[in-house]
Amino acid sequence: KMDHAKIFQGIEEDYENLKEILREAVAIQSVSSDPSKRDETIRMVHWMKAKLEEIGATCSLQDLGNQTLEGKEIPLPPVLFGTLGTDKSKKTLLVYGHVDVQPAQKSDGWDTEPFELVEKDGKLFGRGSSDDKGPVLCWVHAIRAAQKNNVELPINIKFCFEAMEESGSVGLEDLLKREQKGFLSDVDFTCISDSYWLGTKKPCLTYGLRGICSFFVEVSGIKQDLHSGVFGGVVHEPLADLFWIMSQLTTVENRISIPSIYDDVAPMSEVEARIYKEIEFDVKEFRESVGASKLPTEDKETLLIRRWREPSLTVHGVEGAFYGKGEKTVIPSKVIGKFSIRIVPNMTPEKVNKIVGDYLNELWKKRGSPNTFNAKPGHSAMSWVADVNDPNFLAGARAMKLVHGVEPDRIREGCSIPITLTFQELTGKSVLLLPIGAADDMAHSQNEKNNKFNYIEGVKTLLSYIMELGSA
């Protein structure tokens, strides 16, 4: 049995070293959406491969071919596969993470250079420090800590690190499908550390994600944009029709106006109701972080239920109308309204698309406009929810309790992480989302940071989780 106290102390004492490694990672500008940074993005994968090899993993780079970006054909970064341990008597954990990052420039409003790690007040500022280079490195540090202390890992570990996550994970799903009977065939558990705590103080495990159904509502009827002075008053304006349609989708309190849309929402079990009751969540702090004067509901449980286990509808905008500053005297000829619905168990994209399509066509009939109407679904993704009592989750919970001294909250996220479902479907096994970073890490935004605390405790937590999986 391992001596936690001693190993944990070692991790803390090793902090300057762990920070230097994160600094190196942050310095590589692996912005996957920027073709001019594609070389750096590929270099980041190689850098990561070397890190995995240092802890003894056998690695391979999975070539994904080329992609066309901004009119140029450029190579996709390869996916990094790693294998640490092949003991048939042990179970196998698959770890997923990504080493590409969102774009960042100091001029966007950063207080420091985004690609230079800066420690200030216990915070490690830098692009990727939290999403997702920091957590990815926590795995490496955790395993090295075990090795330094001659602790044998009770499981085999496989790594799947990609560098296109921030750009739609191009090519990854196809690769994983091809590897279902290969690299993925012996996976018993999957763990992804690429989400966030619900707040800033208490750790949590994420067991649910909402899915999404997107919609396009197109109205046309005049053959080109017209001058509103010359034609105003004597044509049926497509944008006026669209505004009316878009105004019929939600109530002022942001409930969905589409009949029967809530019908398939899974009933709440008593166990689940207790989770919501016990969760630590400060509504006032949340409201203030959003900058709203009032929320549709300020009851903690109702709010979280609406965020995580009920559908919601958001209107995003209009394509084809005037969007610039100032004024333009145009009657737009063809406009496309964009909205999406977040879906939850037991809703299916098929049924949602049908219900919404029917509702839109009925609205259009009611409108009685002679313009041309075309509503169609865009991309969709299923929701995901896991059993919080499966051995993978229980191991994660024990690890967090051990490190933080408190039982973690079980939370969901309102958004999709499509790869979660992919791993679950291809391995047929449990996927755990184990967040390392805090809610205020500002992933995708200016001044992204990872707390020194979260980074160190993250190493301890992942090590503890690996050890706990041995008895799972």
Added chain:
Amino acid sequence: KMDHAKIFQGIEEDYENLKEILREAVAIQSVSSDPSKRDETIRMVHWMKAKLEEIGATCSLQDLGNQTLEGKEIPLPPVLFGTLGTDKSKKTLLVYGHVDVQPAQKSDGWDTEPFELVEKDGKLFGRGSSDDKGPVLCWVHAIRAAQKNNVELPINIKFCFEAMEESGSVGLEDLLKREQKGFLSDVDFTCISDSYWLGTKKPCLTYGLRGICSFFVEVSGIKQDLHSGVFGGVVHEPLADLFWIMSQLTTVENRISIPSIYDDVAPMSEVEARIYKEIEFDVKEFRESVGASKLPTEDKETLLIRRWREPSLTVHGVEGAFYGKGEKTVIPSKVIGKFSIRIVPNMTPEKVNKIVGDYLNELWKKRGSPNTFNAKPGHSAMSWVADVNDPNFLAGARAMKLVHGVEPDRIREGCSIPITLTFQELTGKSVLLLPIGAADDMAHSQNEKNNKFNYIEGVKTLLSYIMELGSA
């Protein structure tokens, strides 16, 4: 008394020469909105000055200083003033026109090079051939025709040609105000040839223009754009509020829903009603040119009345929301809806702004959203309507009858030409809009053209108008 037949024949015989002069003018790329073409735009004014001097006008260039365009400070093109005749016993006509043009590139969808005049099937294709270089040159050709035939002009003529019309006539109004007691002090009539026939066959005089009141409707309430997965369902979405507000402005038949907005519309006199009855206008052709399957009204008189002498409301678009192609999972934090109302006599911007502001604020109260709402008026312009029986209009009508053999229609335009009101107010005298080009000239669009017919008859018409003014 002049020998019309002989002079008109001379104009026709001079066609190749008139075309070459238009070719020269079209070849100068005087795109006033493009800073890289500012030198050409200024060159165009100088070229025009030489043309006026050739017919004996005394010219001056009115410096307007600099402007900042796309971050660069560049000189404004000067305004060209010209004076032809200073006989105190004669009345004085002021001619306004512009020698700048809209941008054009062959790749926009032109069949020919936009800055090379091409004659095809009796049409002279080229940017500016109709708006407004062609009509401006018609004045010069008309006067030269009189001079060639030793016909003394019965009036003095002043010219005011600018080269910033397509870019908001920057500086012109201030210059004219300064010149109210100077250059403009002895003007008896003004004539502007910068609009279009109602159709393609019958000439017309334009006696009315609608004004405009623009509005901005801003809704905010969250401090930054939010992820719809994470926050969808638990905030009041500003864009949903805005869509609802914007949907409450017009009916499906494009009538304005704002109470009392039609109250100040001037009652229709019998004389005016007869104008609408007699006007030549093909509704079916109009509907097809717009590309609509149906119009809110297909009754000729009602349609023209709605276009010219009733207010109309157009929704233009939304600033701050997602406007790109595809999907984006954003909850926009601050959105601004844009709409404008075309106003007619006896509506005033002050009252319209008040009525609309009150209505919007009332709607917002009805909406009951906790978001922040701010409706404010943008720019406005008065409508303009002239007396079709004043001597200036009667002279124009006689000239058209002489050249075309038919009584011209008296029409209005739905849009604003703000300079019309400026001249009327500063001179205190009648302003006539005398269109030379046909309705299908495609000003501002691809393949702009002027018919050979309209160009030649335009010279005859302007000459006849000048002669008729002598007895006005």
